[in-house]
Amino acid sequence: MKKVVGSLLMTSTMLLGALAPIVANAADGENRSGTTDTTATFTANTTNPVDPVDPTDPTKPLNPGDGDNGANAGAGLSLIYAPSKLGFGSNQIDVINNQSYAADASSTVMMGTTNKVGLQVSDQRGTNAGWTLSVAAADGTDGNLSSLKGATLSLPAGTVTSTGATAGSGSTAGNGATGQAVDLDLGSQASTSAGATFTGATSGVVLTAADKNGAGITSDLLDPTAIKLNVVANTASATTYKGVLNWTLTSSADN
Template identity: 35%
Template sequence: MKKILTSALLSATILGAGLVVSSNVKAADKTPDPASTTTGVQFKAGDEGQIVPPVDPTDPTKPVDPIDPTDPDYPGTGNTGNLSIILATKAISFGNDNVITAGTVNLKADKDVVVEVADVRGTNAGWDLSVKSDQLTDGKTNTLTGAQIGLAAGKNVVANGGTSVAATTAALADTTTGAVVLKAVKDTGSGINVNTIAKDGVTLTIPAGIAKADVAYASTLTWSLATAPIA
């Protein structure tokens, strides 16, 4: 009887030890639970109703204060929207005392033509800037028929040292035909693009025998901005 009891206790001890060992093995082999870190980022387009201040055309690559909207040469347009023309040269002149000659007259503007386009939509979809003018006229009966205002390809930069890819410029021989002079394809043109056409590249060509003395001719260059579809 004593032997049987001793044997039973020994078996229980061994069995108990086995259970402890087995439990420890399971704890050591258990795969740790995973942990997670959630990250996120979100952007939005510029406010549709905002007025983006223009930058100084004489040094557009450096951070500057906004141009005074009352500046007679380079006023801000006050246009709103997250894609807009924010500055355009107010007026140019080809001179008031030119001499009529027997041949073709070739004249140059008195100042640079500067146009600034702001794109803060956040889509990088691209855009087109075009320009068109009517024939120069005195508003009555006199028109400089066949006269052409030409624009050389401008120098275009992204303002304030931005890293965006600048829009591409193009020359236009005759503004009466109208054409795109600044093109931002997809993934280009974001930020503020400052396009400067040097005054020597703003020309007026008048055929012989057209101009009349003591007549003030005028026309308007109309700049138009078109959005590009998101590809």
């Protein structure tokens, strides 16, 4: 019996030895490793204008059509889309109550097929230095909007998205850009006859990206029903008020 057990142990040891991997050892003087330097260079796009893109599918260009875009394609840091028209329809004068009128779809330019008022900023500088898009109201040529005493324009914080792997949601895009609500003074002076007035600022920031944010194309979609012209009671005359919104894009590096 002892001989049988001894034979089995010897046989098992031989089999295990046969199955064990053979580890190769480098001979003296041999080298088995190396390194490769790898580089990739990118340059800022400062010469080729960037056209607006479809905010629902940034891989597709947006054709705003003649007169629909209140901005121009551009390279580097550029405002490449703004609505060319914003209207509030025709409304009866109210001499008793303050009123807020939403943007009228028939006289307001919507961005593509979104049914939203759109803004779009392109940052292809490659610095991620941050930027700010602000807006101010003025009369413009043959305008008289400033004579609508106490009136303000309210712009909501829009839904902000960006190109890249993460589009983002709500008022913050995947690239870190954020939308902000703004109340702009339109009338040159407040009316006190109605006992109540709206208050706003002469200009405000609607879209901004802090340092290290805002690269690529950022889209800001504003709900037209939340864009309001606020009019103080008994201040409007039976006329058409005209004005312009001036959009200004600035780099944080310039400040």
